[in-house]
Amino acid sequence: MGSDPQYIKFPDLTLAQHVFNLSNPSCPQTVRQTSLKKVQDAISENKMAPFYRHLAHPVEGILNHSGEGVPQHQASSTKSLITSNMLASRKSPQKIDFPWDESLYQSLVEDNKKELDAFQKEEDEAEEAAGDTEVLAARGKRAEFWARVGDKDKAMESHETLLEKTTFLGTKIDLVLAMIRIGLFFGDTLSVRKNIERANTLIESGGDWDRRNRLKAYKGLHLLTIRSYSGAAPLLLDSLSTFTSYELCSYSALVIYSVLAGSLSLKRVDFKAKVVDAPEIKAILGSGEDRVAALTGEVSSGPSAKDEEMKDASTSRATPGAATTAVNLTTLGAGSGVQAEAEVPVDFSPLADLVSSLYNGNYRSFFVALAAVEDNFLTQDRYLYEHRAWFVREMRLRAYQQLLQSYRVVGLNSMASDFGVTVDFLDRDLAKFIASNRIACTIDRVNGIIETNRPDDKNKQYADVVKHGDALITKLQKYGQAVRLRGSERS
Numbered sequence: 001m002g003s004d005p006q007y008i009k010f011p012d013l014t015l016a017q018h019v020f021n022l023s024n025p026s027c028p029q030t031v032r033q034t035s036l037k038k039v040q041d042a043i044s045e046n047k048m049a050p051f052y053r054h055l056a057h058p059v060e061g062i063l064n065h066s067g068e069g070v071p072q073h074q075a076s077s078t079k080s081l082i083t084s085n086m087l088a089s090r091k092s093p094q095k096i097d098f099p100w101d102e103s104l105y106q107s108l109v110e111d112n113k114k115e116l117d118a119f120q121k122e123e124d125e126a127e128e129a130a131g132d133t134e135v136l137a138a139r140g141k142r143a144e145f146w147a148r149v150g151d152k153d154k155a156m157e158s159h160e161t162l163l164e165k166t167t168f169l170g171t172k173i174d175l176v177l178a179m180i181r182i183g184l185f186f187g188d189t190l191s192v193r194k195n196i197e198r199a200n201t202l203i204e205s206g207g208d209w210d211r212r213n214r215l216k217a218y219k220g221l222h223l224l225t226i227r228s229y230s231g232a233a234p235l236l237l238d239s240l241s242t243f244t245s246y247e248l249c250s251y252s253a254l255v256i257y258s259v260l261a262g263s264l265s266l267k268r269v270d271f272k273a274k275v276v277d278a279p280e281i282k283a284i285l286g287s288g289e290d291r292v293a294a295l296t297g298e299v300s301s302g303p304s305a306k307d308e309e310m311k312d313a314s315t316s317r318a319t320p321g322a323a324t325t326a327v328n329l330t331t332l333g334a335g336s337g338v339q340a341e342a343e344v345p346v347d348f349s350p351l352a353d354l355v356s357s358l359y360n361g362n363y364r365s366f367f368v369a370l371a372a373v374e375d376n377f378l379t380q381d382r383y384l385y386e387h388r389a390w391f392v393r394e395m396r397l398r399a400y401q402q403l404l405q406s407y408r409v410v411g412l413n414s415m416a417s418d419f420g421v422t423v424d425f426l427d428r429d430l431a432k433f434i435a436s437n438r439i440a441c442t443i444d445r446v447n448g449i450i451e452t453n454r455p456d457d458k459n460k461q462y463a464d465v466v467k468h469g470d471a472l473i474t475k476l477q478k479y480g481q482a483v484r485l486r487g488s489e490r491s
Contacts (some may be wrong), residue, residue: 003170005210007140007178008247010147011155011185015042016086019055020382022063022096023087027380036098047115049108051150056100062087063098085187088385115145136165147178152186173202173211180218181247184225192222210244217245217254224257225383227390233261233274240280252346255284256377259351260384263358264394268402276359285352350376363399364420370395397433404441410450412443 018035021027027035043052055063119142126134143162146155156179163175176199183191199215207215220235236258239245243254262275275281350372357366370392378388403418404410416426430450433439441452 003168003208005177005214006171006174007144007147007159008174010144010178011150011182012042013181013185013248015039016185016187017382018042019063019086020088020385021380022098023089024379024385025088026375039098043108044104046148047108047111048149049105049112050154052105052108054150056098058100061098061100063096064100086185086382088382112145112149116142119145136162139165143175143178147182152182152188155182156191169202169206170208170211173199173207173215176202177211177214177218180222184221184248189222189226192225196222213239213242214245214248217243217248220261221248221257221383224261227387229261230265233258233265236261237274237278240278250343252343253381255281255348256346256351256381257383259285259355260373260377260391263355264391264398268359272359275355281355285348285355347376358395358399358402361402363403363418366399367396367420396429397438400430400433400439404439404450404452408452410452412445412448412450415450 015038018038021032021035022039024032039055042048043055053060055061058064119138122141123135123138126138139158139162143155143158146158159175159179159182163172166172166175176195179195180192180199183189183195196215196219199218203212203215216235217239220232220239223229223232223235236254239254240258243251249257259275259281262271266274350369353365353369354373357363357369374388374392378384378391384391399419403415412423412426416423419426421429427443427445430439430441430443434441434443441450443450
């Protein structure tokens with residue numbers, strides 16, 4: 001049995017989401033006001049002087065509108081204390097009403113100094129009269145302090161120092177996981193990737209089951225943020241049944257990430273087994289009887305799950321399941337590891353419609369559900385926001401491929417009608433994918449048809465060999481001309 005996880009309280013990743021909401025133009029005004037109140041309360045409650053300066057300082061604050069009221073040379077020469085990528089846009093943020101209060105900042109700085117002095121005194125006393133365990137405990141408080149007040153550089157430095165002095169494997173893993181969260185908080189992808197590799201090495205050297213399971217969710221979320229949905233999907237979906245990493249994200253968010261990653265990257269058979277028929281997902285996205293059956297354990301998924309043949313688009317008019325009402329998932333997290341905070345009920349109906357319409361081939365409803373998913377989830381989440389246009393484009397491609405793979409010839413008007421779009425839009429959209437070799441078909445606007453021309457595997461392999469062979473011969477010829485080998489040297 002492993003020890004209880006440590007260093008999991010800070011940083012609070014929900015706070016980073018609130019900062020994102022402040023800079024997100026698509027975020028409703030009421031949500032922005034709520035997020036502003038949450039950020040201000042967190043700064044006051046946790047004495048976050050460095051983080052307050054990072055956000056609201058007239059010169060260095062990332063929420064400050066182009067340094068208004070500050071001389072330009074002074075604004076450009078001053079370096080921010082904390083580097084981060086927390087906003088919705090890398091461009092200059094819009095003007096946000098986040099006032100700078102110098103007296104508040106100075107009071108927070110004084111409070112921070114008092115805490116640091118107390119930590120130093122405790123550490124000195126432990127070195128004189130106690131053992132290594134007490135010294136490490138005092139240093140651990142300092143590391144948590146820097147993570148709590150939002151100073152990225154000092155938090156990373158203090159965690160690294162503590163990691164070097166720690167001998168217990170479980171504590172080392174917890175420290176590296178904390179550094180991963182610090183990287184996620186400030187949007188430092190390189191730091192997250194480096195520490196995930198370190199955590200993986202430590203886990204392989206003898207980590208317990210709970211920490212292995214936590215790292216799986218961490219890796220899945222990281223892969224999601226770098227647009228590697230094919231790698232993220234199996235990790236996130238596997239985490240659904242054993243999720244305890246509430247310091248990372250809520251269970252509601254995990255469900256959203258898992259379904260989106262699986263819908264985009266999994267093959268049709270795996271999509272049915274791991275998303276459509278998965279009991280953990282059915283318990284949330286299912287309607288009526290399906291949800292009850294999943295919650296009571298009457299249904300299960302696996303290799304035996306049947307995968308029906310895809311029906312023709314003209315005859316497949318299955319209506320998506322009844323709209324799923326808002327679901328509160330707080331109770332699902334009770335008693336498992338860290339106690340989950342109360343979650344706001346989430347309306348999963350757009351996600352449920354997306355899954356059912358994609359699998360059942362109801363493409364008109366699929367496009368409507370995809371737009372709703374973009375509005376309700378992709379544009380509102382700090383991890384999904386940057387890749388929202390790419391995700392929507394890839395999902396359209398998946399739907400096109402799924403329909404076209406069943407036909408040799410498809411009517412252009414018929415396909416446009418199936419998707420609920422105009423012929424001109426479908427023509428332009430398909431042309432982009434055809435030009436980039438993502439869809440093997442040709443469009444005949446004169447006859448109003450789309451003709452698929454998928455080569456079989458042997459012909460494709462032969463064409464690849466010829467193509468690569470020609471490229472190799474060309475390179476060898478250029479190399480020979482460059483070195484100008486004599487006849488005796490050629491032999």
